[in-house]
Structures are given as structure tokens and as C-alpha cells.
Amino acid sequence: MKALVGVCVLATAAHADTKPSSADPDTQDAAGEANLESNAPRAGMTFSASLGAGITMGVGRGEAFSFRIGHVATPSSVLTLEFTGGSLFHQEVAPMGKSDIFHNDYLGLMAGGLHYVSGSFWVRGAAGLASYTIDAGSATPRAAHFGVGGVAGLGLDFVRWHYLVLGLETFAQMGVVATRGLMLNTGLCLGLTYY
Secondary structure, eight states, X not given: OHHHHHHHHHHHHHHHXXXXXXXXXXXXXXXXXXXXXXXXXXXXXXXXXXXXXXEETTTXXXXXXXXXXXXXXXXXXXXXXXXXXXXXXXXXEOGGGOEEEEEEEEEEEEEEEEEESSSSEEEEEEEEEEEEEEOOOTTSOOEEEEEEEEEEEEEEEEEEETTEEEEEEEEEEEEEETTTEEEEEEEEEEEEEEO
8 A cells, every 4th residue: 555655656746847838829829819809810701803014925915913712711821712814915917017916815713822921921822724815816716725724922911901901912823725835924913902
């Protein structure tokens, strides 16, 4: 009996010497807001639209755009569904020396994610379907070429006003489309996001 009591005393003394591990900061934040209304800067559904200038390598330049619908997954991550691309202007010389300007459209419908590296700086990536439509004037029907593609980008939020955020973003969109091969489209845009 004395031996059993001695073992219990030694076990209790050894347990008393161990220090508890520190709590995970994310767990503490979540527990602290468990019964409160969240004050996180991002929550629920998100909508984003950006417009700017773009270049498609070997084709031309024109406007670039990105429209995203998302859902906040964590305080710093958003799952996205996006429609991104650009309309690219090019000049064709018609008979009798007349020159006309046409536009080709490079578009992508993709799913991906956006992650805030800091409070206002973010990176994003997505992959999905791509299409490239060629406009060569009214004499030639528009030809669409389909394939797969992806996009990678980064952005910086400048101003927040209630649920709206104004920011600057840039992206590179790459795709492989039928009969056209590898294509690269880039854009620099000013965007507005609703969180």
C-alpha cells in the first residue's frame, strides 16, 4: 500500500512540473468571438469587378477585365469563381489600302482562390476553361477556339469604405487553345470589391 501511495505521489509531482502548452492564436480568436457578432473585415459572399489595360503576347493590346464571385472560407482566404480576360485590338489592311481595326477576345471561366498575405495585399490563382475568338471583319465569320487555362495574380487594397474596397490588381492568364497553341494575356486593372 505504501509503495502504491509513493508511486502516486511521484506521478503527481512529475505532472506538476510540466507546463501547459500555449494556445493556438486562431483558436483563441474564434473562441473569443463565438457568441459575438464578427468584426472581421471579410465575411460571407464577395463580388469583385476590375477593369484596365491588357496585352496578349503576339496579338495586340486592349482592355482587360476580371469579374469574381466568391465566398469567404477563412478570415484570410476566399474561394472564387471568375470570368477573366481581355478584348484585344488589331489592325488589318483591307483591299485598296484601307485599314480597319478589329478585336479578338481572350476569355476564361475559372475556379480558384484568393489569399490575403497581409491586411491589404493578396495573391490569387484559378484554373478552368479558356476561349479565344478571332475577329477578321464582316467578310469572315468570327472563329472561336476553346481550351484550358489558368490565371495568377496579385493585388493591393487601397481604400475601404464600409463593405466596399477599392484596389489595384495585376494578373497573367495563360491558356492552350485549339489550333492557336499557347497564349499569354496580362492585365493591370483598378477594381472594386464588395465583402
